[in-house]
Amino acid sequence: MRITAAEMLGVQVTPRTNWCFLLIRTDAGLTGLGECTLSGEEAGLAAEAARLGARVAGEDPLLRNRLCPAPPHAPGGLVAQTVHSAFEAALWDIAGQAQGAPVHRLLGGALRDRITLYANINRGASPRTPEGFAAAARRAVAEGFLAVKLAPFEPLIWLEAGGEARAQHAAYAEGLARIAAVRAAVGPDVDVMVDAHWRFSPGGVAALLRDVAPFGLFWLECPVAEANLPEIRRLRGMANERGMRLAGAETLSGLGAYRRMIEAGCYDVLMPDIKHAGGHEEIRRIAALAETAGIEIAPHNPTGPVCHAHSLHLCAVLPNLLWLEVQYGETERFFSLVEGGAALAFRQGAAAAPDRPGLGVALDETAARASPWQPQPRPWLDPRLG
Known part of the structure; x- marks a missing residue:
């Protein structure tokens, strides 16, 4: 089994909220899911997911230790860390599906x-x-x-x-x-x-x-x-x-x-x-x-x-x-x-x-793509607070 693609899929779920998901696809037909929601940073998440996809294409998704070393000094900061975290979680989803067992x-x-x-x-x-x-x-x-x-x-x-x-x-x-x-x-x-x-x-x-x-x-x-x-x-x-x-x-x-x-x-x-x-x-x-x-x-x-x-x-x-x-x-x-x-x-x-x-759950991609993420002109949390 090999990874074929990584995609960030952002969804507007209320006028003030976007959720972002990372989809890791494989040639075995399995898709692993992680979540990478980070308000106001959707464009950066998409770019980071694209870089990740180029790096891991063709890799075995069951080799988490090799694919997911912790990046403590990632130049992309919290955006990169968030995509990395979603990737690790998505690989556990794939492993569980492959073995027929829940992640826990x-x-x-x-x-x-x-x-x-x-x-x-x-x-x-x-x-x-x-x-x-x-x-x-x-x-x-x-x-x-x-x-x-x-x-x-x-x-x-x-x-x-x-x-x-x-x-x-x-x-x-x-x-x-x-x-x-x-x-x-x-x-x-x-x-x-x-x-x-x-x-x-x-x-x-x-x-x-x-x-x-x-x-x-x-x-x-x-x-x-x-x-x-x-x-x-x-x-x-x-x-x-x-x-x-x-x-x-x-x-x-x-x-x-x-x-x-x-x-x-x-x-x-x-x-x-x-x-x-x-x-x-x-x-x-x-x-x-x-x-x-x-x-x-x-x-x-x-x-x-x-x-x-x-x-x-x-x-x-x-x-x-x-x-x-x-x-x-x-x-x-x-x-x-x-x-x-x-x-x-x-x-x-x-x-x-x-x-x-x-x-244990799968994203309804049709419903998700029907309401793509939208820029938030007034973010929920004041950006000066982090």
Whole structure:
């Protein structure tokens, strides 16, 4: 069996969201799927996929160790790392299809058949008022989720207050109001997490930790840029003193990047994303190193169904798994864009480990090509935040 082509297929699924998939085709008729969604970088992903296809054409897709060495210094940065991660995942899909076994069985077998999920309600909240966030949280809880996450602080960027200090203070107050509304909506028995999307300075987070303490957050996520490890460690201590965890590292790639975080004691919870971190094998190495430091793993998974399916296989085999993120309430295409999508259904805040060969789902290419990706003039996340 040989690889014949690699293609990035981008799909617009809502007016503000594109999902991107990597298709690895073989002369045996098998197609492996990975997801390489990276908002605003679709053209770069397509170019990187074309370079990958030229490099791996004619290769045996079962030789993952040879084809997927980790590229820690890829000139293409996160774009290249994301395509590399999708490629590694797609090769596992091909291997599973060839052997008639789900990916998690090839990874040594599932430790659990049921993966606990938490609902990221951020894109499903409309309007983006405290009441809109509260309503989204109530919908998630009604479907059985016992934990919800929101990113409440748009459009605040703490370090850029300048002459806009009054507007920044208003955005901060609105963020706190959104958190308060969600906590009131779900009650004390549902965990609430807050994603700060690197919007704060270390001093700003110190104030934030004080202000959110009454809401009993389970964790605060990505509060500051992840280059300043001593400050993150200090903030972790402050969070722990107030009864909450600190979580992050969703856009890092490779064991080396995570090793520095683990050795510095930055986070209680690491959030490697199978789209960026290097694929199944690299995240298993990251999780193993984290386990030696007592750190839990909660994979970042806020995009499309292919990333979700791969994340389910991964979560089935991680000993130190906490739970898995899902993008809740954004679009029903999450289930309809893939054949076998019913197997991805959320049931009482959990999902089953897939049991079909390979990834367990296949992309509906006809439906995908009917709505090609579109440039996003106003990206969801301010590009200044990374």
